Amino acid sequence: MIDYPTEQLALAPEAPVKAHNRKVPLRRIVVEGATVEQVDRDLVDSIRELGVLEPVILQQVEADVFEVIDGRRRTLAAREAGLKSIPARVVEISGWLGQEVLSILLNEQRGPNPYSELLAIERLMAAGKTERDIAKATGMDVATIRKRLKLTRLIPELRANLETGVLKVSLAEQVAVLPEALQAQLSEKWTVSGKLTSADIHAVREVRQAEATAPLIEVIAQTPATTTRGWHESVTGLLKQAIDLIPEDEGWAWTPLVELSHQLQAAIQEAAS
Amino acid sequence: MSLGSAVRGCGNRVKGGIYAECGLSANGRPIEDFLVDPPAKVDAQALGLSDIGVKLVQVNGTWNVLDIVGQDSYPNVADFVEEVRRFGLSRRLPRSLDFSKLTPESRIILLHRRAYIENFDDYYEGNVVDPCPKNLPQHDWSAAPTPVTMCASLWWSDVQGGVNESWASGLRTVTRRMPSFEYTAHPRPDGADPRYSLAIFASFPIHNLAVIRDRDGGSDEEALQAASHASLPVNLEDE
Numbered sequence: 001m002i003d004y005p006t007e008q009l010a011l012a013p014e015a016p017v018k019a020h021n022r023k024v025p026l027r028r029i030v031v032e033g034a035t036v037e038q039v040d041r042d043l044v045d046s047i048r049e050l051g052v053l054e055p056v057i058l059q060q061v062e063a064d065v066f067e068v069i070d071g072r073r074r075t076l077a078a079r080e081a082g083l084k085s086i087p088a089r090v091v092e093i094s095g096w097l098g099q100e101v102l103s104i105l106l107n108e109q110r111g112p113n114p115y116s117e118l119l120a121i122e123r124l125m126a127a128g129k130t131e132r133d134i135a136k137a138t139g140m141d142v143a144t145i146r147k148r149l150k151l152t153r154l155i156p157e158l159r160a161n162l163e164t165g166v167l168k169v170s171l172a173e174q175v176a177v178l179p180e181a182l183q184a185q186l187s188e189k190w191t192v193s194g195k196l197t198s199a200d201i202h203a204v205r206e207v208r209q210a211e212a213t214a215p216l217i218e219v220i221a222q223t224p225a226t227t228t229r230g231w232h233e234s235v236t237g238l239l240k241q242a243i244d245l246i247p248e249d250e251g252w253a254w255t256p257l258v259e260l261s262h263q264l265q266a267a268i269q270e271a272a273s
Numbered sequence: 274m275s276l277g278s279a280v281r282g283c284g285n286r287v288k289g290g291i292y293a294e295c296g297l298s299a300n301g302r303p304i305e306d307f308l309v310d311p312p313a314k315v316d317a318q319a320l321g322l323s324d325i326g327v328k329l330v331q332v333n334g335t336w337n338v339l340d341i342v343g344q345d346s347y348p349n350v351a352d353f354v355e356e357v358r359r360f361g362l363s364r365r366l367p368r369s370l371d372f373s374k375l376t377p378e379s380r381i382i383l384l385h386r387r388a389y390i391e392n393f394d395d396y397y398e399g400n401v402v403d404p405c406p407k408n409l410p411q412h413d414w415s416a417a418p419t420p421v422t423m424c425a426s427l428w429w430s431d432v433q434g435g436v437n438e439s440w441a442s443g444l445r446t447v448t449r450r451m452p453s454f455e456y457t458a459h460p461r462p463d464g465a466d467p468r469y470s471l472a473i474f475a476s477f478p479i480h481n482l483a484v485i486r487d488r489d490g491g492s493d494e495e496a497l498q499a500a501s502h503a504s505l506p507v508n509l510e511d512e
Contacts, residue, residue, distance in 0.1 A: 179318065212319035215473065216332045216339075219309050220380060223476040227301050234300055 021055060023085040026078060028064050033119050034072035038164060039080060043073060048081040055087040066090065114169045115162055118148045125149075150176045155183045167196070174201045182208060232268045236261060279360045279453040282353065283346035286363065286512050288487035291370075291500045293338060293381050294508075295362035295477040304358045305406045310425035312388040312472035322384070322471075326367050329374055330382075336374035338381045338479070340364055341471070350385045350428040350474050352449065355456045362477050368499050375479065375503035382476045389472035390431065393423035395465050402430045403459070425474070431467060432458040481506040 056071025068075050069091065078086045117140070124134050131149075135142045151169075153176045154162060161167035167175075175183055175196075182204050190196040239261045246254045286292060315322070320339060322328050328339045347353040364381060366372075396402060397414060403426040405412035412424040435447025435458060447460050461467070482500045486509055487493040493509065500507045 177318075208316070208319045212316040213330065213332055215313040215315055216330060216337065216382065219313050219382060219473050219476050220332060220337070222309060223307050223380070224302055225378065225380075225478055227295060227298065227307075227478060227480070 021087070021089055024058060024066055024088045024090065025085045026075065026083060029058065029066045029068060029075055029086070030061070031068050031072050031075050033116075034076060036076050036080060039073050039076045043077040044080045047074070047077050047083065052078055052083070052086050055089050058088045058090050060090055060092070114148055114151070115165075118151050121145055121148055122152065147173070153177070155180050155187065157187045158183055161190075171196060171198065171201065174198070178204065178208070232264050236264050236268065239264070281346075281360065281363070281453070282356055282451055283343070283365075284452075286483075286485045287365065288485050288489070288512065289493050289496050290485050291366045291368060291372075291496050292363045292483045292485070293366055293479045294483050295357075295381070295480050297361045304354060307475050307477050308354065308406055308425050309473050309475055310405065310407045310409060310412070311422040312425065312474050314389050314470050314472045315384065317471055324386075327364075327370065329371060331374075335376065335378045335380075337379055338364075338366065338370075338375070339384065340381060341384045341386070344386055347385070348387075348434055349432045349449070349458075350388050351432055351456070351458055352451060353383070353385070354428065354475065355449075355454070356451060357475075357477075359454050363483070366482070368496055370499075372482075372500055372503040375482075375505055377478075377505060379479050379505075380476045381479050382473055384471055384473050386471050387431075387467075387469040388428075388474040389470040390423055390427055391468040391470055392466070393427055394420050395467075396427055396430060396462060398462075398464075402426050428474070429458040431461045431465070433461065435460055479505060481508055483508050483510045486511050 052074055054071075054074070056074050057069040058066040059069050061067050066088070071088075075086060121134060125131075129137075131142050131145045134140065134145055151159070151162065151172055154172060158167060158172065158175060162169070162172045175186060178186070178201075186196060186200060186204060189200060239257055243254065243257050243261060246257065248254050320328060320330060322339060322341060324341050324343060329336050330339050331337075342350075342353050347356075362381070364383075390396070397420060402414070402424070405424050405426050407425065409424070410416070411421060412426070414420065414424075432447060432449050435449045437448045438460065439446050444459055445462075446457055448455050449458055482503055482505055484493050484496045484500055484507060497507065497509065
């Protein structure tokens, strides 16, 4: 029996989850969030040869309809392999969107699968649940939930690559924080060169950082480094006041001050150049 | 001189807080010299800027403090500029900042979410605006009536929260009251619907760091310890 944590499931069922083992006809099973294209041929061959060794986990949603909580690819592969039914643990969950909560819990137990977690979180949020609700129900911390949600910023091309597993989660997390234009640039580069590496992301970031810093260089050049005026400037101001006060016909006082003022202005201009 | 005596738009300085200061002087340059005109838009995400706290950014080998001035305390860019004109600059820095990066060449670069008005030309339709605070020839609207870049004078022509509206010299005028002073400016013209962008509006040298004394037996020792890692004078000041 799966040992589901229940103590923090204030939003999931209060009672422990009940499960029973049975074989379920594949035609009764609805698979969401995965397509046949995502199924590995080796898995199909293995199931054809050995059958499904580990039961999938299903939730009964209607009288004869089941949804897959865990084991989407195995279910699709079993169909591809021509099986009529599949071994399953059918869980009974009541309460809100138990399936998504359970999906996250299963991931937690098994080692995280960030993309499935993201899907579950998105569905829970679409149903009006907050990050805090999800954290409380699943035991996942809010920081991790936010980290997963950052992946929603991926442009569709890159998100599709994440979904199929071509784009590694560690790289996706680095790309997701970039603006869409830069993501598109990386996506294009990937299409051309056939690969995307940390170095590619780093290079794009470096260019962006340089562009972001450019206005700061201009600002620093435009504004003074000191708050006090040089003595030339201060004295020029005082001289101007004195010149304004002295009548021009008092040449013995007026003329030398005007000449001194001109010399100072020339000195300021020279210093500035 | 302590810059802490006036109550600022963001309130009183906090005991044990560390502040970057740029003081006033009779021999000082006018504040207009430190305004950035036109305001410089930035890529906040690339620079890692947040509305809370500050960010150290290295430019040409010198570390500078980038600080977004909050709209809660200073809804208008002019609120902040006028405060600095009267009381000097004092901006709180987090104790966790790597103060060892601050040198006498470091600047404090200030941003505001309303500093850049994208549709600035709307402000000139049938209105008279104040002259460019930096006297830039390209902002002399009498000579070049078609604006090419935003002029910093609009910070005084889009003031929200003003009172006592009146007309002076053909301009609609309001009094804007701040905690320790008031100034005269102009309200947003009728029909103007501004689209704002975060931009740099001023850059000041950092004269010194100030630690606010905590007489209640508190935290100024730790703050002094942190601030002393900067290559800048550190003053212990009373609030």
